[in-house]
Amino acid sequence: MSLTKIRLQEERKLWRKDHPFGFFAKPVKTADGSLDLTTWKAGIPGRDNTLWAEGTYPVTITFPDEYPSKPPKVKFPAGFYHPNVYPSGTICLSILNEEQDWRPAITLKQIVLGIQELLGNPNPDSPAQEPAWRAFAKDKVTYEKKIKEQAKRYVNYSFN
Amino acid sequence: MDFDEVLMMLHHCKWQQEELMDRFYDNREKLLADCGINKSNDTVCGFNHVSSFSCSICCEDYSAVETFSLSCGHEFCINCYGSYVRTEVTLGNLIRCMIPSCNLSIPHMVTHGEYSHNVLLKAATISHISGRKVNYKWCPAPDCDGLVHLLKARKTGQSRLEDVNEFEELVDSESADLQSIPIVLCPRDHEFCYACQYENHLPCTCLLVKRWIKKCNDDSETVNWIDANTRACPSCTASIEKNGGCNHMTCSTCKHQFCWICLGEWSLHGTNYFRCNSFSSDMKEQIGEQKKVKRESLQRYLHYYKRFALHESSMKGDIKTLDKVHQKMSIFMEEQSKTNPNILSWIDVQFLQDAFRALTSGRKTLKWAYCFGFYLQKGNYADVFEQIQEYLSRSVEDLSKIFEQIIHKDNRGKSTAIIMNQKLDIMNLSSLITKRRKTLMECASSGLADGLLKLEML
Numbered sequence: 001m002s003l004t005k006i007r008l009q010e011e012r013k014l015w016r017k018d019h020p021f022g023f024f025a026k027p028v029k030t031a032d033g034s035l036d037l038t039t040w041k042a043g044i045p046g047r048d049n050t051l052w053a054e055g056t057y058p059v060t061i062t063f064p065d066e067y068p069s070k071p072p073k074v075k076f077p078a079g080f081y082h083p084n085v086y087p088s089g090t091i092c093l094s095i096l097n098e099e100q101d102w103r104p105a106i107t108l109k110q111i112v113l114g115i116q117e118l119l120g121n122p123n124p125d126s127p128a129q130e131p132a133w134r135a136f137a138k139d140k141v142t143y144e145k146k147i148k149e150q151a152k153r154y155v156n157y158s159f160n
Numbered sequence: 161m162d163f164d165e166v167l168m169m170l171h172h173c174k175w176q177q178e179e180l181m182d183r184f185y186d187n188r189e190k191l192l193a194d195c196g197i198n199k200s201n202d203t204v205c206g207f208n209h210v211s212s213f214s215c216s217i218c219c220e221d222y223s224a225v226e227t228f229s230l231s232c233g234h235e236f237c238i239n240c241y242g243s244y245v246r247t248e249v250t251l252g253n254l255i256r257c258m259i260p261s262c263n264l265s266i267p268h269m270v271t272h273g274e275y276s277h278n279v280l281l282k283a284a285t286i287s288h289i290s291g292r293k294v295n296y297k298w299c300p301a302p303d304c305d306g307l308v309h310l311l312k313a314r315k316t317g318q319s320r321l322e323d324v325n326e327f328e329e330l331v332d333s334e335s336a337d338l339q340s341i342p343i344v345l346c347p348r349d350h351e352f353c354y355a356c357q358y359e360n361h362l363p364c365t366c367l368l369v370k371r372w373i374k375k376c377n378d379d380s381e382t383v384n385w386i387d388a389n390t391r392a393c394p395s396c397t398a399s400i401e402k403n404g405g406c407n408h409m410t411c412s413t414c415k416h417q418f419c420w421i422c423l424g425e426w427s428l429h430g431t432n433y434f435r436c437n438s439f440s441s442d443m444k445e446q447i448g449e450q451k452k453v454k455r456e457s458l459q460r461y462l463h464y465y466k467r468f469a470l471h472e473s474s475m476k477g478d479i480k481t482l483d484k485v486h487q488k489m490s491i492f493m494e495e496q497s498k499t500n501p502n503i504l505s506w507i508d509v510q511f512l513q514d515a516f517r518a519l520t521s522g523r524k525t526l527k528w529a530y531c532f533g534f535y536l537q538k539g540n541y542a543d544v545f546e547q548i549q550e551y552l553s554r555s556v557e558d559l560s561k562i563f564e565q566i567i568h569k570d571n572r573g574k575s576t577a578i579i580m581n582q583k584l585d586i587m588n589l590s591s592l593i594t595k596r597r598k599t600l601m602e603c604a605s606s607g608l609a610d611g612l613l614k615l616e617m618l
Binding site: 003006103104 | 216234239240244253257499
C-alpha cells in the first residue's frame with residue numbers, strides 16, 4: 001500500500017478516536033461501494049457566539065498522490081460567501097498552501113480547526129473573491145447579513 | 161557561527177549582506193530564531209539508524225529504519241523527510257521541520273552532502289533570479305546557460321538602464337542612438353543585446369531589428385509580389401498571373417471575360433478591337449508607375465534580404481569549419497606535446513581563438529549592416545557606409561577562405577603547416593576585421609547622431 005494510503009488510514013483512525021465536537025469527516029464511497037480514502041467529505045460547524053454559529057458548512061477534502069509531502073485541497077461548495085474562498089470554493093489558507101505553511105505533520109483535525117478559525121476571522125490581506133471581500137472591508141452591515149443568510153442555508157446540513 | 165549557519169542566515173535575509181549584518185547586531189537571538197537555527201539545544205541534528213520506530217508522518221511501524229531529526233528532536237523516517245525535502249526544495253525557501261509549530265530549518269549541507277551539489281542553494285539562486293528579472297538575463301544563445309547580471313555602473317555611461325520601463329522604451333522608441341544599445345557579453349563569450357535579448361545586432365537599433373524580423377517573417381512581401389505581378393479579376397477579384405501573350409482573359413474561377421490592359425469587359429471591345437488604348441492613357445501610365453515602384457521596392461528588399469540571409473547561413477558554415485580547425489589543432493597540439501614539448505605551446509596558437517571570434521562577429525556585423533542598409537536613405541554618407549561595409553566584407557571573406565583551405569580535403573595532413581605558415585595573415589586579417597567593424601559602427605553611430613545618415617521607416 002502506498003505511503004499516502006497508510007497515512008490516510010491512520011488519519012481516519014485518529015479522527016474516529018478523537019475529533020472536535022460538532023465536526024464530521026469521512027471518506028466518500030466509490031461506485032462499487034468501497035471507500036475512496038483520497039476524497040473526504042467533512043462538515044465544519046460555525047463557532048458559538050459568532051455570525052457563523054447556526055450552520056455546519058460542508059467541505060470536500062482531496063488528498064494528492066504526494067500527500068503528506070503536499071497539502072490536501074479543501075473546497076467549500078462553489079459560490080461560498082467568504083473573503084478567503086475563491087469563486088470555485090477553494091479555500092485560501094496558509095497551512096493549506098505548499099508554498100507557505102504546509103508541513104507534513106499537520107493532521108486532519110488541525111486542518112478543520114484551522115478552517116473553522118478562518119470562518120470567523122477572515123484574512124483581509126489575501127482576498128479570494130470580490131463580493132465578500134469588498135463587503136467585509138467596506139460594508140459590514142451587508143457582510144453580516146449575507147453571512148447570517150448563508151448560515152441559515154447550512155443549518156442541519158449533512159451529506160447523504 | 162559555522163559556514164552552514166551563515167549560509168542559512170544569508171538565505172533567510174534573501175542574500176542581502178547588509179540586512180543580515182544589521183539584523184545580526186540588532187537582535188542576534190531573534191535573527192537566529194527566525195532563521196530556524198538552534199544554538200541552545202544539545203540534541204544533535206542528523207541521521208540515525210534506529211530499531212522499532214513509528215513514523216508519525218507515514219504512520220508506518222518500522223523494525224529498523226534510518227531516521228532524521230533536527231536539533232528539536234522531531235524524528236521522522238528518511239523516506240518521509242526525503243519526499244518532503246524534494247517537494248520543498250523546488251520552492252527555493254529554507255526548509256523547516258515537518259512539525260507545524262517547530263521553526264527549525266534544515267541546514268543546506270543536509271540536503272546534499274557536498275557543497276558542489278547544493279540543490280537547495282541552486283533552487284534558492286534560481287528563485288532569487290526569477291524574482292529579479294530586471295537585473296538578470298539568461299543568455300539567449302542556444303544551449304548556453306550563461307547568466308548576465310546588470311550592474312549599476314554601466315560601460316556606456318550616458319544610458320540609465322536600471323529601470324525596466326526605460327528598457328521597454330528603448331526597444332519601442334525610434335531613438336537612433338547606437339551608443340545606448342546595451343550589448344553585453346555572457347560568460348561563454350556570446351554577445352547579445354540586453355534590451356531586446358537578440359544577438360548583437362549593431363549597427364541596427366532594437367526597433368529596426370524588430371521591424372526587420374517582422375518583415376522577414378510575415379508575408380507582407382508575398383503580398384507585394386502578388387501586387388506587382390498579378391491582376392485581380394474585375395468580377396471575382398481572384399489573383400491572375402498572365403502566362404500568355406493574348407490580352408483576352410478568361411478568369412479560371414468565374415469565367416468572366418475581360419481585357420488585361422484596361423480590365424474592362426471583353427464584350428465591349430467587340431469589333432473596335434483594342435479601343436481601350438485611346439481611353440485615358442494617363443490612367444494607364446499611373447498604374448504602370450505604381451507597379452514599377454512596387455516592383456522596385458520588392459527588388460530592393462530582396463537584394464538586402466538575400467545578403468542578410470547569406471551571411472546568416474555563412475555564419476553557420478563558418479562555425480562548422482572553425483570547429484573542425486579547432487579539432488585538428490587540438491589533436492596536433494596533443495601529439496606534439498608528447499613528442500616535442502618545447503616547439504609549440506598553447507600560447508603560440510592563441511591567435512586562432514582570436515581569429516575565430518573576429519570572423520564570427522565580423523559576419524554578424526555584416527549581416528545586420530544589410531538590415532541597416534535596407535532602412536537607410538540614399539545619400540552620399542550612405543554610400544560611404546556601404547563602402548566601409550564592402551571593406552569589412554572583403555576581409556571577412558579572405559579570412560573565411562583561409563580557414564576553408566585549412567580543412568580542405570586536398571590539404572589533408574598539411575593543415576597545421578598551413579596554419580603556421582599563414583599565421584601572420586590570419587592575425588592581420590583578424591585585427592583588420594576588428595578595426596573595420598569598429599569603423600563601421602562608428603560610421604553608423606556618428607552618422608545617425610549628426611543627422612548625416614537617415615533611416616527610413618518603411
